[in-house]
Amino acid sequence: MIDALAKRDRRALVAGVFTIGALIVALRGVPAWLRWRAEVRAAATDAIAQEQRVNAVVAGFSQSLDSLGSRATRFRAMGPAFLIGASPAEAATMLAAMVGETARASLVRIDAIELHVDSATTRFDMPRVRLEAQATADITGLAAMLRGLEKGPALLAVRRLSVRPQSVDSPPGQVEALVVRFTVEGLVFLTPQKDRQ
Numbered sequence: 001m002i003d004a005l006a007k008r009d010r011r012a013l014v015a016g017v018f019t020i021g022a023l024i025v026a027l028r029g030v031p032a033w034l035r036w037r038a039e040v041r042a043a044a045t046d047a048i049a050q051e052q053r054v055n056a057v058v059a060g061f062s063q064s065l066d067s068l069g070s071r072a073t074r075f076r077a078m079g080p081a082f083l084i085g086a087s088p089a090e091a092a093t094m095l096a097a098m099v100g101e102t103a104r105a106s107l108v109r110i111d112a113i114e115l116h117v118d119s120a121t122t123r124f125d126m127p128r129v130r131l132e133a134q135a136t137a138d139i140t141g142l143a144a145m146l147r148g149l150e151k152g153p154a155l156l157a158v159r160r161l162s163v164r165p166q167s168v169d170s171p172p173g174q175v176e177a178l179v180v181r182f183t184v185e186g187l188v189f190l191t192p193q194k195d196r197q
Contacts, residue, residue, distance in 0.1 A: 116129065126190070
């Protein structure tokens, strides 16, 4: 049947088939290729951005280690400024001893002491311990005790201080006795417990 067609008709048929094929490729294939190309470029852009982020993290890693090392060194150097103990209860006892020694040196009489371990911070590496006390002192002894707590071997915070006269009817030439209630708080640097045999 194709042999019966004239040469000119054969050329028209081939040109028509070629044109229809080209139109199918152009109308279906080119948009699909353009979508694929855009997706590949977007994926490449994401991969490059990810690589840049990784490079930035890796480049800053040595600085982070240096910073962590210097912080750990500063923290270890501050070790004596904290209350040290194997447990928060042991550190609270140490706090009571420090306050008692400072009070004795300042001629302040401690009437009552109550120790507290902050249960909200016991799960952390540096729990807080608190001491609430009632004492009797004169104004000079109170000032000396507060100065001793402030300058003491450990960093302590006086969270509450209440001062009132012990007696309203004191004679005019006598040093007035004061009733002092105060709360002292400190951070605990927990040390590992030694094996006890």
